[in-house]
Amino acid sequence: MKKAFFLLFAALALPAAAELRLTDDAGRTVVLAAPAQRIVSLAPHVTELLFAAGAGGKVVGATQYSDYPDAAKKIPRVGGYTSVDMEAVVALKPDLVIAWKSGNRNQQYDRLEKLGIPVFVNEPRSLDDVARALETFGRIAATPREADEAARAFRARRDALAKQYAARPPVAVFYQIWNKPLMTINGQHLISDVMTLCGGRNVFAGLPILAPTVTEEAVLAAAPEVIVASGMGESRPEWLDAWRRWAALPAVKGDNLYFIPPEILQRHTPRILDGAQKLCEQLEQARQKAGRK
Structure with missing residues (x-):
């Protein structure tokens, strides 16, 4: 029983x-x-x-x-x-x-x-x-x-990148999702966290919308030292180089117009650290060009 x-x-x-x-x-x-x-x-x-x-x-x-x-x-x-x-x-x-x-x-x-x-x-x-x-x-x-x-492997790789880059001299960054309309990210977006990991500063971090539309004038006023674009595929978007007509823009003066394929930076997956690695290296290039060692 x-x-x-x-x-x-x-x-x-x-x-x-x-x-x-x-x-x-x-x-x-x-x-x-x-x-x-x-x-x-x-x-x-x-x-x-x-x-x-x-x-x-x-x-x-x-x-x-x-x-x-x-x-x-x-x-x-x-x-x-x-x-x-x-x-x-x-x-x-x-x-x-x-x-x-x-x-x-x-x-x-x-x-x-x-x-x-x-x-x-x-x-x-x-x-x-x-x-x-x-x-x-x-x-x-x-x-x-x-x-x-x-998860352990992801955190270990993230921590290694942070140790190498997070404390480097800050670089002002504009991340361009698209050109028409001109879209970016605010400070609550995952890509903004990647910028911080690399010692970057998101120039539009303070905007209230996660993926806001901004004006060209606002970008010029923010004076980013680096512009990073994603586009839709593995090829660098033609519209990234349209910024070159603004010769006084710090990102243009420093020749710091970079591209990262969206699948390794805009997807919320372990591969985002592949994109982070590229972004960290690009920001380091910008520092070296500016003599900020």
Whole structure:
């Protein structure tokens, strides 16, 4: 009788023990009855983070441009991150959808939750947030060993870059996302944290919007010593060199107009440290040109 009671008690306790209760980056509580086995990613960086956390095999759907690593290219598509195909998501029968706060529309994941599909919102705003996302995704998908190791490696590389560059003489930087409209980032953006890591100072850190539109006059008034552009692909955008018509601009005088491919600086993944390495080296070049050793 005692043995039967013990077995019954253990069986009842198992679901509670397996339950996951998490707080996402929107401050919402997300409860999963068990680690997720079928995950739909609504942003390319989320897909990449899941693979880095050892959970790539559990991703059953992803949005357009989820192209890293190569295995991600084979995952069924559910539209773009701004135009998610809800029917396609539901058809995949996910036990969790991971959304991007800045990229997906709130009504998209609100609708999914009304259909009984849990949604976890991801929004890294700092380099440490990337490491924490890896750890969290490892918990979500029951791959903690791979995820924790990836997070440790990420933090170690970040710390090495900080040790080498963070205390170097500050360099005023304008990061240009696009030219029409002319867009940049404020101090709450992850890329601004990368600038700080490299000893850079974001000239538009004080603006209230995460990715604000600015005027050409505002850039000239901010007098950046370095301009870094991203563009849309692996090629340097032609519009970066349009700044050369302003010969008195410090970034032009110093010939400090640089390009970093967006996939290694604008994605909130471990590869952002590849972009950080490039940015740190570019800022160091600017210091050397200016004789600031």
